[in-house]
Amino acid sequence: MMTTFPLIGTSVTAKADPETPLLWVLRDELGFTGTKYGCGIARCGACTVLLDGSPVLSCSLSLTAVEERTVQTIEGLSHDRSHPVQRAWAEIDVPQCGYCQSGQIMTAAALLAETPEPTDDDIDAAMSSVLCRCGTYPRIRAAVKRAAEIAREG
């Protein structure tokens, strides 16, 4: 059985069993390893991707659930690290080990698309879904605010 869905601007077809979590289809079958495995139980957020623009946890989402829906991963956020969130992340020098940052960046991108001028509470509410073991949270908060500025400046 094949499952087809749009990914990063093109239509892809996956052969995996339809019950396979999207995370492992992305990583093992399609080769998009920017999306990370951290817990497998929808608790850490490292596997966050956008489904029709909204953040979802791909470790706990079966392939059937994305049929004909648009999936966006970190690899498709920009071709050249030019998305405001990526630019802000570099400017604030957010990552340490970096492993959770794909999930952080995708979550932040979805937040800013929905809420271009987020308050501290908005940022906490959105970003608390993604764990960081290195403790980059203060820089993430600063970078989300900076990304909002960059997006406004255009």
Add this chain to the structure above:
Amino acid sequence: MTRDLSRRDFLAGTASALLVPFVVTSKSKAAQPRAFNAYLRLSPDGRVTILSPTSEMGQGTHTGYAAIVADELGVDIEQVQLTVPTQPAPEYRLFFGQMRSVGSFGIRAWIGPLRLAAARTRNVLTSAAAQELNVDASTLDIDAGFVVDASGTQHMPIEDLIDAASALPLPEAPALRAPETRRYVGQPVPRIDTPPKTDGSAIYGIDVRLPDMLHAAVRLSPVFGADVERLDPASAPGAAAVVQVPGGAAVVAESWWKAKQLADGLDITWGSSPHDGVSSADISREMHAGLELADAPAAVDRGNALAALAAADTVIEADYEVPFLAHFAMEPLSCVAQVSDIRCEVWLSTQGHDTVLNALREVTGLSPEHIFINTTYLGGGFGRKAHGEVAQQAVLASRAVGGRPVKVIWAREDDVQQGQYRPAMAARLRAALDDDNRISALHVRLSGPMMGREYSHVRIENNLDFFSHATLVDQKYVPGAFRLDHHVVDVPPNTCPWRAVSSSQNGFFLEAFMDEVAEAASEDPLAFRKRQYADHPSHMAVLESVERRSGWGTPLPGPNWGRGVAIVESYGARCAQVAEVEIIEDRPVVRRIWLAFDCGEAINPGQVEAQMTGAVIDALGPTLRCQVTLRDGRAEQSNFDGYPILRMDEVPDIDVEIVDTGAPIGGVGEPGLPPTAPAVANAIYAATGRRYRRMPFDQV
């Protein structure tokens, strides 16, 4: 002149190592980079490659190395990239004979060798240029990767001198550049690994993909110390292989998800274990019994401390305890192996190269020159990724499928439940106060595992074990009568360095206790510490910094608030913290932390700040609620739901000041962690009048 480095990319060792079998072979010989010594290579396109003795796991040492080398050699930092050598060698080993990324040694152990390597390389390059230009070498220098003369005129790029310089002898001890000429060291240089960590292109061990690769999941004994009694390979239909490994089995399949499903369904009967039925309460009881023993082997015994305590009028005594902790690196353990009868190659995120090498020698029987270790970025390490068990499993799995490459990934549950924990430990501290309220004698009894005994490369002399006794053995509160002894309690799980290793618990024991001693002396806790450290300028500087910035002694926002202070020296650095805590419905909520840190020269102040902030956030999980407990011989926690590290909305304001008192360069990755728990414990006491002596502080 400019140099086109558009192809330049910063690849943590791995990526370039990954390309080795597939790409470099097609290049012409003339285009090969040239190694000038064990640490530096220069490529015809002008790139400088550092052969890094350590891995990059977030601690930022690779950026530090790039800054050190760029400054000393005289190149732009954009010209510099890093790779981790595929074979450990003496040049990459720490003083104890191991190539490891541990002990906050990343900068302090390697700044000397890297700076010297860069200076020697600069010296032969300018000598080669001098011959070509027919001038005295002392009139030449290197700046931004070009030879320049005394007038500042730019000559050839250094890559044009590769052949000529290679023919010259390297000077033994060339002069180093004056510190004031450095462009990068001492500045908050952006991390060189940030760009690939913002677009998903950074490759971690778990991301490695090789042609024809298969995937494996493991099923390991849930009870510590048990092994497979009976295994039915037919219970994994469709598996490419089912392989018995030490402590369990690995299932190989076309995808990891399929392998995981098959491993979960595998029919295994587990044998018995000496730890069947053991729970945390049993271990705790045994550790506390050790506190009551009249004697235990001493690691330090000076000034007849026990007699002084027996004779003293005023003795303060308190017992403390900490539980096991797991590492929970965001990237679970994994390894890719490809093995034949004559060659073994692995790809993994490791901080223990010699440990992996030894594990591979053991499982393959190959000699070291036939073993290749490709190091990727680490998605966190914290001490856990210094072992070789997954590498051995990957080799066994690859062998079982005829030498095809196999990637083993441990599920989070495997990562958490297979031990290698920060030790549980109990401690009893006793101090005698003299008539002038000075501590005249101190006795620390530890009771719990002795981690160093588990490591073959660690020599324990006179019962002194750094992995158990750091921060206590060189405490400065009592220069005279002091005894440190340790009753060893063997525990079911293996223990393992966790961030700050034994200083993580010993800092808590010592600093929570000193608050109790200060109270017995009727003295303010911060003033008490300043009196103790009056002759230690670095300690005084960090204490005065947090005192001033925290408004120590000024009114708090409310009646349920408290402030606490702690200072811990570890890894050759001093860190003081003041925590401000609010008690809400009997639960401590940490509102603010002021931190001051002296590690000597801060090579990259931006990354020192990042390590301090991160260490505090790391510490707050186990301070407030995270622990691993045992029941029936197995860990009760298996994932983040049972081990809730802090989320963003819970992080207090953290205010960091780096002070430099001219002390020798110290470590950075670990010393920010130990003061947090005692500062919070002392703040809780200030708010509630209750002493929290057992971590985490969710239990009174």
